[in-house]
Amino acid sequence: MSKLDLTSDPISEQAAYWFALLLEGNESAEDRKEFARWIDQDPRHKDAFSQIDRLWSGSSSLDFSPANPIGRRAVLGGSLAAILLAAGWGTMRYRPFADMTTDTGQRREVTLPGNNGRSILASNTAISFVSDRGVPGVEIHSGEAWFEHNADRGDFFVVAKGGKSWSAGGRFDVAAYNNDVTVIAQTNSLQLELSGAGYSVPQGNALSYRGAEVVKPSYRIDVASALAWREGQLIFMGEPLENVVAILERWQQGKIMVLGDHLKQRPVTLVVDLGRLHTVLPVLAKVLQVDVSQFTEYLTVIRDV
Structure with missing residues (x-):
């Protein structure tokens, strides 16, 4: 079996x-x-x-x-x-070929190759330093990383799950979880190469793809909220509980199960301090009037009362 x-x-x-x-x-x-x-x-x-x-x-x-x-x-x-x-919860996956990794709940700042700038890695992230015809870049194996690219150092790229995001300078973010990738252009525009096609991501916009397909073309995004994790916060504004839980799982040990499609879609507005994650689920229980049962630190079930 x-x-x-x-x-x-x-x-x-x-x-x-x-x-x-x-x-x-x-x-x-x-x-x-x-x-x-x-x-x-x-x-x-x-x-x-x-x-x-x-x-x-x-x-x-x-x-x-x-x-x-x-x-x-x-x-x-x-x-x-x-x-x-x-099942792999609560442990950092073994990534023998990654140059830089972070553990659960950890953030880490690194200097990009060739003095191209810096990057901040989110929790449970693994990256490698790569190059393409002499141009330096980073491959994200899993997780999320924010980049501040020095424009005077030339082009720079980030590879994630088959897509390649090109930067001519500025700040941007790439998140790769399972087969889903989201690219955020914070202070510059990005050019995404995916399956032989090119896509533009203007400043203040994001784009999401899965495998070889763009599932959500360029769209406006609240960049400050989306990237608040760099400052130790998670900000949710009317986000479905299912999405909130998926993000919380990236930053803490264990699995959180939400039972029922209706409950999964319930909107949540919340600001989370990454240094006080242990307080989040009790707050959700009170605000959403749901039952939060924590069986161990590795398994929590959320269901309607």
Whole structure:
């Protein structure tokens, strides 16, 4: 059986939800019946849940009948963190070819090659220094980096997931998470090369692409809010909760699960101090009037009350 991957597999994410609910021990009789129905829907459901249970308790046997109130696991001396660490949460991914990296929650300033300026790396970021026909550049393997490029040093470029952003001088930002990339032109215009085509990103605009396709052509953006992480803040103005959670996960250990499509789309206006991330979820619970259940430092579930 393949390695458990809760970060990208919706079945494993559902299994994590059910395990967390049953671990808490407050499930209702209807919850147990719904859980049994979910298990019976697909053999992969049982396999995913069994993987989590084995990692937690070392047991490979479990009664999935609706009459069995599973309740709280008897082996609380174990740690759900083992499950989540095995899935890659809370750990910096191994990047043997990266020249510069940051850990979870860390920001790091670096000098660009050839005295071309400087860069600030966001949390969980990995970059390498590269060149193209003698022109210096940076490749972002994953994460986000802000650049201040000295115009008098010539052209400079940043590669991310198959796209190449060219700068003639100024400040800009490139964020690459999974297969999605967003380029922000702060004080200059940028030229993006993607799959043989060229795209212009004017000052104060952003552009997003996925793979070989532009998914959101050049659009105006609140640059100060988008880049506030450089100053130790995250600013959300009417942002869907699902997006807020995805950004929070980049800066702290663990997985935050939001249950329900309606809740995922609930707008959030919030200013977050990166030095006080531990206060964010309690604030969200109060402001949005939702239930925030933290099962360990590695797993939090947000659901409607």
